[in-house]
Amino acid sequence: MKGDIISVQNLKKSYGKHIVLDGLNFKVERGSIFALLGENGAGKTTTVRILATLIQADSGIATIAGYNTHREPESVRQQISLTGQYASVDELLTGEENLMMMGRLNHLNRDAVKKRTSELLKQFELVNAAKKSVKTYSGGMRRRLDIAISLLVSPQVIFLDEPTTGLDPRSRRNMWNLIQQLSEDGVTIFLTTQYLEEADQLADKIAVIDNGKIVEEGTAEELKRMIGDEKLELTFDDLEVFQLASKLLQAQANEKERSISIQNGSPENLRNLLNTLHEHGIEPSSINFRKPTLDDVFIDITSRKRRGRSVHA
Numbered sequence: 001m002k003g004d005i006i007s008v009q010n011l012k013k014s015y016g017k018h019i020v021l022d023g024l025n026f027k028v029e030r031g032s033i034f035a036l037l038g039e040n041g042a043g044k045t046t047t048v049r050i051l052a053t054l055i056q057a058d059s060g061i062a063t064i065a066g067y068n069t070h071r072e073p074e075s076v077r078q079q080i081s082l083t084g085q086y087a088s089v090d091e092l093l094t095g096e097e098n099l100m101m102m103g104r105l106n107h108l109n110r111d112a113v114k115k116r117t118s119e120l121l122k123q124f125e126l127v128n129a130a131k132k133s134v135k136t137y138s139g140g141m142r143r144r145l146d147i148a149i150s151l152l153v154s155p156q157v158i159f160l161d162e163p164t165t166g167l168d169p170r171s172r173r174n175m176w177n178l179i180q181q182l183s184e185d186g187v188t189i190f191l192t193t194q195y196l197e198e199a200d201q202l203a204d205k206i207a208v209i210d211n212g213k214i215v216e217e218g219t220a221e222e223l224k225r226m227i228g229d230e231k232l233e234l235t236f237d238d239l240e241v242f243q244l245a246s247k248l249l250q251a252q253a254n255e256k257e258r259s260i261s262i263q264n265g266s267p268e269n270l271r272n273l274l275n276t277l278h279e280h281g282i283e284p285s286s287i288n289f290r291k292p293t294l295d296d297v298f299i300d301i302t303s304r305k306r307r308g309r310s311v312h313a
């Protein structure tokens with residue numbers, strides 16, 4: 001069954017005078033990977049906490065599988081599982097013991113717990129570490145155990161709050177593979193992340209949150225397309241020439257690389273830029289076309305905001 005499994009309408013939350021969520025709207029399609037992307041303090045964890053019924057919004061409506069998080073928290077909790085900062089992994093127990101204990105707490109019978117534990121240990125590559133206490137685990141192993149625990153009872157939606165923060169690049173890649181596998185099993189994944197690359201790699205849809213509002217939304221490709229198909233990059237051998245060129249073109253400049261990035265890579269724009277430079281006796285040493293990255297999207301959104309224009313302008 002397709003359709004939206006999460007719906008958020010005009011969600012607001014403040015702590016005193018501090019507005020954390022300022023009218024949040026988005027929808028998540030069943031079976032998809034959704035990434036809420038934002039910098040530290042943007043409001044990602046607050047959103048997850050509201051959806052997971054840990055705290056209440058001041059106003060607005062959030063539903064999961066049709067259940068209202070405010071009015072039907074028990075039903076919502078039966079649909080979801082939460083990992084990350086909320087995990088209750090016991091350091092002194094082994095990985096296997098943690099799974100068995102949480103299985104029993106979730107009212108699974110003894111045989112079902114045993115079977116599920118052994119399946120999960122295999123799926124999450126923890127068989128060799130099963131009998132070791134969690135305090136000996138690496139960061140990546142802990143995260144894997146945490147997610148395994150959250151899958152003891154099959155949830156419809158799994159919340160992964162910054163699942164790779166603090167992991168080394170190899171563990172991060174392993175975690176990405178694992179998240180993709182989970183998604184192939186049909187579970188809806190709600191991911192929060194500060195990493196553009198992570199959202200780009202994993203998410204079917206990305207919502208960019210900034211100051212408690214969704215400022216852009218779409219697939220990674222749509223977000224990239226939004227700021228133009230191709231960017232132009234001009235480089236200069238001489239520092240003084242580079243500085244003069246960046247003043248003239250008023251574009252994003254990287255002094256270390258003596259390069260200037262231009263959002264609009266159309267032939268007409270290129271001709272105009274070269275004419276401007278030529279009038280001042282300047283020629284770039286190289287001209288490259290480059291497909292935009294999510295980094296470009298982020299820079300574009302924030303620079304438009306600084307100039308006080310609507311993001312959609």
Ligand SMILES: Nc1ncnc2c1ncn2[C@@H]1O[C@H](COP(=O)(O)OP(=O)(O)OP(=O)(O)O)[C@@H](O)[C@H]1O
Pocket residue numbers: 015018020038039040041042043044045046047194
């Ligand atoms: N219980 C609270 N009391 C007061 N302020 C809070 C509380 N919880 C969160 N905040 C504030 O709300 C803002 C958003 O926090 P939130 O944790 O949702 O951000 P985040 O996007 O998840 O960032 P991070 O990546 O740092 O976790 C922050 O400025 C934070 O200090």
